[in-house]
Amino acid sequence: MAKILVFTETHNEHVKTVTLEILAKLSGHSLEVAAIGEISATGVQELAKYGAAKIHKIKGAGLEKYSPEGYANALKDFISKQSYDYVFAGATSLGKDLFPRVAGSFDAGMASEVTNFVMDGDKFAGTRPLFAGKCYAKVEIQGPKPHFITVRPNALGLGTATAGAGAVADVAGNAGAIRAIVKEVVKSASSKVDLTEANIIVSGGRAMKNADNFKILNELADVIGATVGASRAAVDSGYAPHAMQVGQTGKTVSPSLYIACGISGAIQHLAGMRTSKCIVAINTDPDAPIFTKADYGIVGDLFQIVPLLTQEFKALLGK
Numbered sequence: 001m002a003k004i005l006v007f008t009e010t011h012n013e014h015v016k017t018v019t020l021e022i023l024a025k026l027s028g029h030s031l032e033v034a035a036i037g038e039i040s041a042t043g044v045q046e047l048a049k050y051g052a053a054k055i056h057k058i059k060g061a062g063l064e065k066y067s068p069e070g071y072a073n074a075l076k077d078f079i080s081k082q083s084y085d086y087v088f089a090g091a092t093s094l095g096k097d098l099f100p101r102v103a104g105s106f107d108a109g110m111a112s113e114v115t116n117f118v119m120d121g122d123k124f125a126g127t128r129p130l131f132a133g134k135c136y137a138k139v140e141i142q143g144p145k146p147h148f149i150t151v152r153p154n155a156l157g158l159g160t161a162t163a164g165a166g167a168v169a170d171v172a173g174n175a176g177a178i179r180a181i182v183k184e185v186v187k188s189a190s191s192k193v194d195l196t197e198a199n200i201i202v203s204g205g206r207a208m209k210n211a212d213n214f215k216i217l218n219e220l221a222d223v224i225g226a227t228v229g230a231s232r233a234a235v236d237s238g239y240a241p242h243a244m245q246v247g248q249t250g251k252t253v254s255p256s257l258y259i260a261c262g263i264s265g266a267i268q269h270l271a272g273m274r275t276s277k278c279i280v281a282i283n284t285d286p287d288a289p290i291f292t293k294a295d296y297g298i299v300g301d302l303f304q305i306v307p308l309l310t311q312e313f314k315a316l317l318g319k
């Protein structure tokens with residue numbers, strides 16, 4: 001049984017779902033969770049439900065808001081006083097920024113953005129996409145422990161877990177010397193779930209023609225509880241902000257359902273969404289490459305199909 005720490009990023013004191021996915025997958029091991037800052041009572045309950053025996057809340061001067069150096073110093077300080085075999089985190093924007101820095105400070109091995117893994121006894125073996133998802137590599141980590149692993153959100157799914165004690169402890173954090181200070185975090189105007197964590201995504205491509213037309217995607221998204229994304233062509237044309245871009249130079253997503261509207265399916269777009277569980281494509285061109293990856297394809301004009309889908313879902317869901 002390996003001793004494992006899962007670092008949880010919190011948003012307004014709420015725990016990110018990817019933390020629960022990781023905990024559930026690691027069921028049966030000795031599991032602890034660390035967060036920098038506060039966690040809500042509901043968050044603590046969820047962590048315990050998914051197997052956390054101990055929950056460490058690291059707090060201290062300089063840790064009030066995220067800074068790569070402050071968080072890395074505090075986490076390094078905390079981890080070096082323990083004896084973990086593995087330290088996991090979600091491959092969120094924060095996780096991807098923070099974890100290589102922490103792993104580097106230990107001179108330890110790291111597996112980034114794994115989409116699945118197994119624990120053979122105490123030994124970790126993961127799978128991670130390479131070359132924009134064209135192939136998958138099996139990864140094992142060598143060298144002294146702890147080993148560091150980030151897991152792509154939504155990739156594992158919320159498995160069943162054995163509940164843990166969920167004992168909460170406050171830890172004095174040491175932010176150390178912070179040379180690069182984050183002055184401000186500009187929040188996106190959208191109150192929707194972040195793309196990387198969304199369970200359903202409706203994305204629009206160049207065929208949307210302008211920013212205003214995205215309202216038909218927003219209407220559908222509102223009815224089915226989705227977040228709206230975009231292709232790079234739509235973003236470069238000014239129809240949508242870069243925060244909405246899915247793909248190699250945008251966000252990597254793994255929702256349960258991805259509805260691509262007027263998106264051709266270029267390899268760079270597929271790189272960001274090919275691990276979606278179910279892909280639906282709406283395109284006027286029956287030969288569009290997206291149809292080779294789609295589970296369901298609708299050959300037709302999105303300006304007719306999307307409002308029809310919205311209408312049907314409204315009726316089905318009684319909205």
Ligand SMILES: Cc1cc2nc3c(=O)[nH]c(=O)nc-3n(C[C@H](O)[C@H](O)[C@H](O)COP(=O)(O)OP(=O)(O)OC[C@H]3O[C@@H](n4cnc5c(N)ncnc54)[C@H](O)[C@@H]3O)c2cc1C
Pocket residue numbers: 204205206207230231232233234245246247248249250251261262263264265266267268269272282283284285288300301302303
């Ligand atoms: C280094 C690099 C990085 C890149 N990174 C990304 C990335 O992160 N994300 C990304 O998306 N792209 C990325 N690209 C760009 C990528 O190669 C494509 O150019 C882009 O994905 C095309 O976007 P699109 O599918 O919206 O547009 P198009 O390829 O122009 O496709 C539009 C589609 O809409 C269909 N269509 C037209 N009218 C309608 C209608 N009324 N109803 C339904 N369908 C209709 C057409 O048949 C067509 O298939 C990158 C490229 C490079 C070189």
